[in-house]
Amino acid sequence: MFSQSATDGELISLASRGDQQAFGTLFDRHAEVVARYAWAFRPDAADVQDLVQETFSTAWANRASVSIVDSSLLPWLLAVCRNHARNLARKRAKEAHLELPADFAHPAEREHLGERERLRWVMSEIEKLGDIDRRICELCLIEGVPYNNAAASVGVSPAALAKRVERIRVKLRRAVMES
Structure with a gap:
């Protein structure tokens, strides 16, 4: 003491x-x-x-x-x-x-057809990802699930998941900017 x-x-x-x-x-x-x-x-x-x-x-x-x-x-x-x-x-x-442009954040709030088309295009780009990357994108980037929970859900380590999310963001950002 x-x-x-x-x-x-x-x-x-x-x-x-x-x-x-x-x-x-x-x-x-x-x-x-x-x-x-x-x-x-x-x-x-x-x-x-x-x-x-x-x-x-x-x-x-x-x-x-x-x-x-x-x-x-x-x-x-x-x-x-x-x-x-x-x-x-x-x-x-x-x-x-690494963030996607802010206008992709809330699809329900879209009022302009052009923005909806761009969002559909991004969603089609997400669909082109492999199964695990697509699931990671859905969990982390769309639903906002914490990395630890998402990692357990898809069967990878949190560090591996973080790297995959980083690669996915870069890939999607590049695709959006090139469109």
């Missing part, structure tokens, strides 16, 4: 031996500051929550080798948060690049 006045160094040392309560105290002590710092990188509350979670998950995974600066874990946590934020920004930029 430890006192609430224990230093970050003492708490991380206890956590490195598996003391989850000590790590919980570190979380309680620093999570709010890490969250405020994360807001500087991402304007979305869900992204901020993800950054805080990723930061503390990284701290837990590396608790035996964490460097304490000036008796505080906070500088290390903020550096980890910044790195996760940069990774997330790169991921979001890549996702934005």
Whole structure:
């Protein structure tokens, strides 16, 4: 057991031996500051929550080798948060690049025949995909099923599914742009 006045160094040392309560105290002590710092990188509350979670998950995974600066874990946590934020920004930029044009997002809202024709054309392009890719497209791109669930449904790993989705998006985007 430890006192609430224990230093970050003492708490991380206890956590490195598996003391989850000590790590919980570190979380309680620093999570709010890490969250405020994360807001500087991402304007979305869900992204901020993800950054805080990723930061503390990284701290837990590396608790035996964490460097304490000036008796505080906070500088290390903020550096980890910044790195996760940069990774997330790169991921979001890549996702934005691979998205289909916005006018294909909600087929029920189409009012113009030309747009409906283009949508039919894209759907015919989807039909040309192989069985697994077509099912992945339906699950992930049309129905919005999370990758983990879709991967289990089609019998591939989430990483393999993510690569296939990326290839499908590029293929469909290229087909749309060439039409």
